[in-house]
Amino acid sequence: MSGELLKPPAIVPYRGPSASQWGMLAFLLSEVAFFSTLIMVYLVFLGADSQDGGRGGPTPAGVLSLGLVIGTTICLLSSSATIHLAERALRQGEETAFRLWWMATIVLGVGFLAGTAYEWRELIAHGLTVRRNLFGTTYYTLVGFHGVHVTVGVIVMLIVQVLALRRQITARNPHGVELVSWYWHFVDGVWVVVFAVVYVVGR
Amino acid sequence: MSVAEQPRVEAPPWTATLNEWTATVDHKKIGLLYICMSVVFLVVAGVEALLMRWQLIVPRNTFLSPQIFNQMFTMHGTTMVFFVGMPILIGIGNFVVPLQIGARDMAFPRLNALGFWVTLFGGLLVYFSFLTGSAPDFGWFAYAPLTERTFARGPAADFWSLGLIVSGIGTVTAAVNFVATILGMRAPGMRLWKIPFFSWTILWTSVQILLALPPLTAALFMVVFDRQLGAHFFDAQTGGSSFLWQHLFWFFGHPEVYILILPGFGMIAEVIPVFSRKVLFGYEFMAAATMAIVFISMGVWAHHMFCVGMSRTLDLYFAGASLLVSIPTGIKMFNWLATMYGGKLWLASPMLFACGFLSLFLIGGLTGIMLAAAPFDFQLSDSYFVVGHFHWVLIGGTLFATFAGLHYWYPKATGRMLSERIARWQFFLLFVGFIVTFGPMHIAGMLGMPRRIYTYDANRGWDIWNQLATVGGLIQAPSYLLFVYNIIVSLWKGRPAGDNPWDAWTLEWATTSPPPPYNFEEIPTVHSRRPLWDLRHPDDPDWQYE
Ligand code: HEM
Ligand SMILES: [Cu+2]
Numbered sequence: 147m148s149g150e151l152l153k154p155p156a157i158v159p160y161r162g163p164s165a166s167q168w169g170m171l172a173f174l175l176s177e178v179a180f181f182s183t184l185i186m187v188y189l190v191f192l193g194a195d196s197q198d199g200g201r202g203g204p205t206p207a208g209v210l211s212l213g214l215v216i217g218t219t220i221c222l223l224s225s226s227a228t229i230h231l232a233e234r235a236l237r238q239g240e241e242t243a244f245r246l247w248w249m250a251t252i253v254l255g256v257g258f259l260a261g262t263a264y265e266w267r268e269l270i271a272h273g274l275t276v277r278r279n280l281f282g283t284t285y286y287t288l289v290g291f292h293g294v295h296v297t298v299g300v301i302v303m304l305i306v307q308v309l310a311l312r313r314q315i316t317a318r319n320p321h322g323v324e325l326v327s328w329y330w331h332f333v334d335g336v337w338v339v340v341f342a343v344v345y346v347v348g349r
Numbered sequence: 350m351s352v353a354e355q356p357r358v359e360a361p362p363w364t365a366t367l368n369e370w371t372a373t374v375d376h377k378k379i380g381l382l383y384i385c386m387s388v389v390f391l392v393v394a395g396v397e398a399l400l401m402r403w404q405l406i407v408p409r410n411t412f413l414s415p416q417i418f419n420q421m422f423t424m425h426g427t428t429m430v431f432f433v434g435m436p437i438l439i440g441i442g443n444f445v446v447p448l449q450i451g452a453r454d455m456a457f458p459r460l461n462a463l464g465f466w467v468t469l470f471g472g473l474l475v476y477f478s479f480l481t482g483s484a485p486d487f488g489w490f491a492y493a494p495l496t497e498r499t500f501a502r503g504p505a506a507d508f509w510s511l512g513l514i515v516s517g518i519g520t521v522t523a524a525v526n527f528v529a530t531i532l533g534m535r536a537p538g539m540r541l542w543k544i545p546f547f548s549w550t551i552l553w554t555s556v557q558i559l560l561a562l563p564p565l566t567a568a569l570f571m572v573v574f575d576r577q578l579g580a581h582f583f584d585a586q587t588g589g590s591s592f593l594w595q596h597l598f599w600f601f602g603h604p605e606v607y608i609l610i611l612p613g614f615g616m617i618a619e620v621i622p623v624f625s626r627k628v629l630f631g632y633e634f635m636a637a638a639t640m641a642i643v644f645i646s647m648g649v650w651a652h653h654m655f656c657v658g659m660s661r662t663l664d665l666y667f668a669g670a671s672l673l674v675s676i677p678t679g680i681k682m683f684n685w686l687a688t689m690y691g692g693k694l695w696l697a698s699p700m701l702f703a704c705g706f707l708s709l710f711l712i713g714g715l716t717g718i719m720l721a722a723a724p725f726d727f728q729l730s731d732s733y734f735v736v737g738h739f740h741w742v743l744i745g746g747t748l749f750a751t752f753a754g755l756h757y758w759y760p761k762a763t764g765r766m767l768s769e770r771i772a773r774w775q776f777f778l779l780f781v782g783f784i785v786t787f788g789p790m791h792i793a794g795m796l797g798m799p800r801r802i803y804t805y806d807a808n809r810g811w812d813i814w815n816q817l818a819t820v821g822g823l824i825q826a827p828s829y830l831l832f833v834y835n836i837i838v839s840l841w842k843g844r845p846a847g848d849n850p851w852d853a854w855t856l857e858w859a860t861t862s863p864p865p866p867y868n869f870e871e872i873p874t875v876h877s878r879r880p881l882w883d884l885r886h887p888d889d890p891d892w893q894y895e
Contacts, residue, residue, distance in 0.1 A: 154883075154892055157874060158538075159537065163532070163533065164533055165456040165530060165532070165533030166529065166533075167533070168456075168528055168532040168533045169456055169457060172525040172529060172555070173521075173525050175556075175559045176521050176525070176560075179561070180563035182564075183567040183568065184567055187571070187597075190590070190593060191590075199588075201581070201587070201588050276574065276579060277579035280581050280588050280589065283574070283581045284582075287570070287574060291567075
């Protein structure tokens with residue numbers, strides 16, 4: 147060695163997603179695994195009730211009403227748009243617009259839940275319960291777990307709304323809001339798949 | 350004549366210490382809590398194992414009733430996998446990873462604390478079943494319909510499912526935290542492929558946790574729904590499918606065994622270079638092999654189900670895919686050997702355990718390959734041969750690697766060295782006792798002894814192998830006690846360790862032992878995989894070659 151000190155190459159600063167963003171992505175990956183399992187199980191038992199020795203009706207075609215669910219689906223999908231607008235408003239510093247769009251998202255989420263509650267009441271009136279048959283077992287599990295996720299989303303959004311009204315969430319710290327919106331988009335995405343599986347393919 | 354009053358150093362009241370540990374969000378303390386919890390559960394589950402071995406020492410023994418025997422193997426397996434194996438690895442990861450990558454803490458410290466407490470409460474929930482009259486008795490893989498109301502009439506199955514759901518949530522939060530920390534909080538200059546190897550394996554273990562644990566959680570919810578709401582998922586008598594449970598469970602269960610071994614690979618890959626005084630041979634290949642193992646092993650689960658009667662095509666696929674896993678695993682074995690080759694070996698306790706790992710894990714891998722050959726498995730599934738196989742990989746693999754890691758990082762965590770003399774005794778007792786316990790099980794299995802039987806007849810030719818296994822267990826037992834003794838007594842008696850007792854090269858050795866709450870006074874900058882080498886050899890730094 148010549149004795150003179152070698153100079154290390156310059157450091158390239160890290161520019162990827164932040165730790166919180168990675169955390170949310172990791173969490174959503176685990177949620178993908180969770181819902182994939184529920185959906186697989188739904189598909190495995192699809193039609194099992196009407197086979198020989200099966201437990202019989204009610205069947206999906208017999209009791210699921212498309213009209214209602216298209217309504218709730220529109221609610222949920224448009225809430226993805228409103229939360230996106232809310233987030234954009236916050237980034238641009240329009241805090242009032244943010245709070246309005248955010249509230250709209252909450253209302254749409256609650257609308258979805260109300261629609262589901264109504265749907266379940268009808269289904270139970272038609273005799274479809276968890277106990278009744280495999281359709282009931284798998285349907286309530288899949289749609290129920292999705293509903294729980296919507297509920298959690300609504301609660302978290304309400305907390306954000308309160309924090310925003312207290313001026314604790316402002317244009318200067320939009321990162322939490324961004325993560326909540328990722329979660330919400332994910333829950334909407336899951337619904338698209340559930341809708342396709344349960345109400346389109348499965349009917 | 351006024352004498353200034355001597356300030357007296359008061360020991361903090363015990364309530365303050367208790368408060369400090371229960372309310373802590375420091376990754377190092379949480380890591381140690383995880384490890385302590387696992388060691389306690391290790392002793393409990395070890396006692397359960399010894400009770401079973403005592404029952405099996407002679408034919409037609411009446412030491413344990415069949416009912417108790419069933420509860421023992423269920424609780425032993427469940428505890429070892431969920432409340433010893435995973436938490437001890439997560440604990441070591443918690444302690445080491447932020448230090449190794451030059452971070453001040455995990456990404457979400459409070460979530461981290463939540464993860465620990467939830468894991469602990471999950472364990473307590475499962476054990477609570479003892480107080481309700483009976484522990485679960487359907488084996489750690491809980492095949493349906495044994496978990497259904499018809500067969501498991503008491504609340505044990507409910508406690509078991511709920512406990513695993515709860516602790517599973519803790520495990521997933523830990524994985525989320527690791528991914529966020531390792532991908533988002535590395536020291537400046539630490540590009541992805543300069544991550545120390547242990548942290549790299551923790552990253553991929555976490556990915557595997559994220560993919561494999563939620564399906565188990567979903568399946569456990571289904572068990573609870575079957576039992577509590579009258580759902581029909583797994584009860585064939587009411588239209589469900591017990592076969593489905595097997596798929597769901599092993600879709601988790603096989604990745605789980607890699608969740609348990611990958612951090613072990615990581616610890617071995619830290620210890621061997623340091624104690625051979627060489628760089629890790631073929632880091633890139635090792636890193637890629639880790640990813641390959643994660644992806645391949647997501648698709649091999651049904652090799653646990655050959656005997657259920659799947660189609661020929663599925664048998665072929667699952668056998669082939671399982672054999673594939675041995676390629677990246679083999680790459681690792683050869684890389685470790687190549688690292689040692691020509692090195693200056695220093696057989697201190699961490700290295701002893703690492704050598705134990707290399708020799709034992711190899712054999713466990715080979716019996717795995719034998720079982721992956723479906724026709725062979727048809728003969729030996731559900732026999733003691735399988736019990737021999739998986740203990741060989743879990744103890745010879747995971748546990749030896751864990752001991753290597755614990756002996757390696759203990760000085761960092763406590764500032765004291767462990768007693769090498771006790772560590773050597775611990776190693777040799779474990780090594781010998783382990784072989785004497787689990788070697789004969791392979792033979793008993795080939796002679797036709799099924800697993801999970803509480804007793805057997807004298808004329809089967811199984812007696813001697815069972816006696817040997819029990820004797821082996823009795824040789825192992827003091828080894829664990831020595832370890833517990835060593836880690837406690839060395840806290841006071843151990844030689845002061847200094848910052849870097851092994852002359853190692855990764856960042857955790859750059860700070861004091863034990864590290865301050867903020868880890869580093871100044872976040873270090875990294876240019877290679879061995880930052881401390883670069884620091885000490887400015888004329889020949891590693892980054893020239895990487
Ligand atoms: C080359 C790698 C491996 C292959 C091909 C392999 C293959 C197998 C097969 C085919 C079985 C099922 C036997 C039966 O029930 O009939 C099995 C069981 C098992 N293996 Fe492996 N294995 C490998 C490595 C490992 C590793 C690294 C671990 C853990 C660290 C592990 C842990 C287990 C466990 C816990 C069981 C038994 C589960 C139970 O039935 O309770 N294996 N292995
Ligand atoms: Cu396996």
